[in-house]
Amino acid sequence: MQITNIYNLILKDGLRQTKFKNSHLRPLSSAEEGNKGAIFGFRTKANMTKARGVVLTSLEAVLENQDNFTHWTPNVYRYGTYSDDNRQFTKGHAEDNLRQINTFYIDFDITTTTEAMTSSDILTAAIDLGFMPTLILKSDKGYQVYFVLSEPAYVTAHSDFKVIKVAKAISQNLRQYFAQTLPVDLTCNHFGIARMPRTDNVEFFHKDYTYSFQEWLDWSMKQSELPFPSKKPNLTIITGTEGIKQIDEPWYQMLLNESNIRGAKALMGRNNVLFTLALANFSSGVSQGDCEVVLNEFNLGLDEPVTTSELLKLVSSAYSGKYEAASRDYITLLCRAWVDQKLKVSDLFVKQRWYKFKKKRSERQKSHxxxxxxxxxxxxxxxxxxxxxxxxxxxxxxxxxxxxxxxxxxxxxxxxxxxxxxxxxxxxxxxxxxxxxxxxxxxxxxxxxxxxxxxxxxxxxxxxxxxxxxxxxxxxxxxxxxxxxxxxxxxxxxxxx
Structure with a gap:
């Protein structure tokens, strides 16, 4: 019964209750159920990557296959079809075909970290956020968390499909929030294929933890409330710093002068460039406020800038004290990826040593x-x-x-x-x-x-x-x-x- 409640809560009114043909439940006419959408189910992850799956247009069909699928699309599409005559390869799970957005979801990949993690860590972070997850699923490689909307957000041509853009921004802010403390997969599709709730993987479920799209929008907008000064001040150095600084190395200016740095190339993407530049400022003794100003100007000059809130979080992470100076090997990879593949180490670094100037807490006589x-x-x-x-x-x-x-x-x-x-x-x-x-x-x-x-x-x-x-x-x-x-x-x- 619980799994039925979960499917009903997530799918809302997106699908028919019964199959159009060969239903084993009480027959309803097509007119009685009205116009509904479709979702897609996949029996294995390997099949999912090949789009080899099944089109599902009713809750009855979902329930009949509930423990046969590993993945599905919890957000409903206008239609679903097959791209081959044998009806094996699905077609239609694209953003421009979305009918309604029912849920946000986040992947936590414990294979990317050596630290242990449990569902309690997710609930702890959620309490600080103020939005509790509706559903937590456990897999061999981590967790997937659903934040189900209390009412679906419908995608219409009349609004120029703006719901998708807004929902994607909310989803990204949500993932960035949890990524501050937990290993979140920031690369997966916001409204694509997700792990399917089954009787053997539901670790937490609470039907009352649903929130309106407006509540999420209000929260998301507040993530970008901190404005930057419009005028770039002179860099100020924290008192007591001395010696050689990362920001004086050639590589730093090389990256700052590039505008075509995008959110791609896996670990070599735009966010990692921003974080590395922030880390260079931190290790050089530049104040956090001045670093924010410098990187904001750089970010605004990018072809694909990140949001203000995302930039602030990257800088804050670099200044958290968890990290030392940026790695030379990593800097070399970044510069070869975005500046010039033929760059030599001698082109990037002219100093033999770097110093980390901010005094560690362990070196202070007193803690605050x-x-x-x-x-x-x-x-x-x-x-x-x-x-x-x-x-x-x-x-x-x-x-x-x-x-x-x-x-x-x-x-x-x-x-x-x-x-x-x-x-x-x-x-x-x-x-x-x-x-x-x-x-x-x-x-x-x-x-x-x-x-x-x-x-x-x-x-x-x-x-x-x-x-x-x-x-x-x-x-x-x-x-x-x-x-x-x-x-x-x-x-x-x-x-x-």
Whole structure:
């Protein structure tokens, strides 16, 4: 029954309910069902790449084949047909044939990273976003996440097919958001073929987590709200920098002078050029604001510029402190791909050494309070994917794990509790210690709790932290309300029984 609900929720009114011919369900006339569209199903990934599949025009046909297909097109097309007489190769899954957009979806490819990843990581990122996924599918190589629209967005010639352009921008912003922290495949088609929900791959489903196209549009437009200064200032260097800088090397100006850099050539594309230029600015001690100005001017001169929000995120990533200076080998590949294939290393680099000027946190005598807050929250993230995310330990153990002085840890804990990010209580004496949990971790665990057990779960939380039940519920529900687009209390209303 769940898989039927999933198909109905995704496909909306896009297909007929019953097959036009040979239906095993109650017969309906064509007139009764009206004009409907078509989708495409594929039995294997190999068949998908060859467009060897089946045209599906009814929910009945989808359900009959539900565990025979590995991939499908969840967004509905106006028609579907075959390109050969034997009716083996499908035709019609192109953007200009789209009838309606039902869902956005994102591929998370765990083969591209050495770090472990779970569906809880996706839910954690989604809570910060404010849009919860409707569906998470698990595959051998990763996850595919569906964000289903509450109502379909219809594609019409009257609007000059603008819905597709707008929806593609929303989809790209959504993927870029998750790509900040998770391994997202940014290359797959926005409204093409996706992994199909089956009885053996659904890891998470919540029918109430659907949002309107307007809600997504409002969110997407805010991703480009930060304007750049119109006038290019002189570059300012962070105090204390010295020595040789990457931005003084010939390769840097070579790339800046190129306008025909496009979002192609796999790892050698436009976004990687922008990121490498940003990394050169970071390692050279250029302030982030000045780097944004320089790269914005460069981006606007490209034949195919990225959006303002995308550029800001690339610069922010380069300045996150996770990376050192740009790799010489990688720079050489980029310059040979976009400037001149015959370039030699001696043409690109004239200095023997580069220095990274920004002082690392490990080299500073003191950390900032916000950095210690981040350390504590990162420490608690390891407990997000358990249904019992409460930690009982000692403050000494946390101090030694995170290298935080005692008085500073006390300040951090009090600040995080005041911000309603954690619960904690201190138990003195023998067998005492600290009890602590992230509010976000508790919200994620509540998603997995049956509806009839949620009141008892609240009571257990209050008892564990020696708080009143009223206060405990107020904090958790208050954090939930702050999520921009999650419906009121919907996190606590799931019945998974």
């Amino acid at each position: 309070l916000y950095e210690w807050k981040e350390d504590v929250m990162a420490y608690l993230e390891g407990f997000y994917e358990t249904q019992d995310p409460f930690i009982q330990t000692t403050k000494k153990a946390i101090r030694e794990e995170l290298h935080i002085p005692e008085r500073s840890l006390d300040r951090v804990l009090k600040a995080l509790r005041a911000e309603q990010k954690i619960f904690f209580t201190i138990k003195a004496g023998r067998g005492g210690g600290i009890r602590i949990a992230s509010v976000k971790a508790i919200i994620l665990s509540l998603i997995q709790v049956k509806k009839e057990r949620q009141e008892a779960y609240f009571a257990n939380i209050a008892r564990f932290f020696e708080d009143s039940l009223t206060y405990t519920k107020a904090v958790i529900e208050g954090v939930t309300h702050e999520l921009k687009h999650v419906k009121q209390l919907s996190l606590f209303e799931r019945d998974i029984g």
